[in-house]
Amino acid sequence: MARTLEIVGERWTLLIIRDALFGLRRFDEFAESLGVARNVLSTRLQRLVEHDLLTRVRYQERPERFEYHLTARGHELATTVVALMRWGDRHLGRPGGSARLVEHHTCGTELEARLACPHCDRVVGIDEVSTRRGRAGAEVS
Numbered sequence: 001m002a003r004t005l006e007i008v009g010e011r012w013t014l015l016i017i018r019d020a021l022f023g024l025r026r027f028d029e030f031a032e033s034l035g036v037a038r039n040v041l042s043t044r045l046q047r048l049v050e051h052d053l054l055t056r057v058r059y060q061e062r063p064e065r066f067e068y069h070l071t072a073r074g075h076e077l078a079t080t081v082v083a084l085m086r087w088g089d090r091h092l093g094r095p096g097g098s099a100r101l102v103e104h105h106t107c108g109t110e111l112e113a114r115l116a117c118p119h120c121d122r123v124v125g126i127d128e129v130s131t132r133r134g135r136a137g138a139e140v141s
């Protein structure tokens with residue numbers, strides 16, 4: 001988890017990922033949405049590209065301009081982003097409800113992030129979970 005937080009644990013980074021998941025692609029779109037200093041945004045976008053969470057795609061040659069598209073690795077953070085949004089709504093929310101709803105296109109139900117067993121195909125509670133050291137865990141103290 002510590003190695004993961006080195007990449008995505010900074011505030012602006014997760015907000016960039018959130019905005020990319022919800023359709024933003026261009027530098028100016030991120031800057032307007034986040035209200036972050038342009039130099040900070042530039043550095044964070046560069047880091048996300050370096051770690052293969054975003055890829056730069058040229059959309060204009062003169063002047064040269066790029067969009068930022070999520071990679072498969074970036075898309076995998078969707079569950080984490082939704083979980084953090086829902087947790088914030090429950091525990092830090094404002095009167096009147098959620099700032100942004102994440103809904104299923106087909107039925108309109110608000111989504112939740114949950115632990116699920118791919119073998120049993122059912123949602124499990126944290127009281128049904130155990131952990132153990134994996135093969136790479138022997139290297140970590």
